[in-house]
Amino acid sequence: MTGLKTNERPGSKAVLRHYRMSASKARVVLDLVRDKDVDTAREILANTSREAADVIGKVLASAVANATNNDGLQADELYVAAAYADEGPTLKRFTPRARGRAGKILKRSCHITVVVARLDDVRLEKLRAARSAAAVATRQRRVALSRRRADQTASVSRREARAIAEAEAEAQAAAAAELDDETTTEMTNDVDTTPEVTDEVTTDTEDVAAEAATEEAGE
Secondary structure: OOOOOHHHOOOEEEEEEEEOOOHHHHHHHHHHHOOOEHHHHHHHHHOOOOHHHHHHHHHHHHHHHHHHHHOOOOHHHEEEEEEEEEEOOOEEEEEEOHHHOEEEEEEOOEEEEEEEEEOOHHHHHHHHHHHHHHHHHHHHHHHHHHHHHHHHHHHHHHHHHHHHHHHHHHHHHHHHHHHHHHHHHHHHHHHHHHHHHHHHHHHHHHHHHHHHHHHHHHO
């Protein structure tokens, strides 16, 4: 006895019909997300550069919306139960070739179907444990990054404070040196003026002595 056919699997599904892409190209991407939980499938599709990834991502989002709105399931408990692409109508065109011949052009299309269902209890527990561990690791990385940034900020603040203190010390030293220069200049000026006063006193004494000698000679 054969099992369930692919299109008979239980779950909520979404179908995109007559998409202008060959089924083989869509199947390459569908093989990446089959049997994956919804969050993992979204991450895979977001990091896949093929055109089919964007289209399949929209079909997956539609299937998840059908499961949550119509069947009352939780989005974080779903996985991709089935994903397949059937061939659609093929448009036949031609292009002129040499010697009056015609070259065949086949414009293919496909029908993309994604079925999502609820995970069993065992896989659901493993998924929740993995998500919890990932959340703890993310929080630890975030805390470590915050501490590193705080340490860098504190280090910068200390360097700035040290630079300000050094600048203030240099300014004080320059002011003190300038004050010493001014004091030295004033003392030098005082010493230079003292001999002039002495010369004036000596000149007055000589004048008085000369006058006294003149008076004595007159007598």
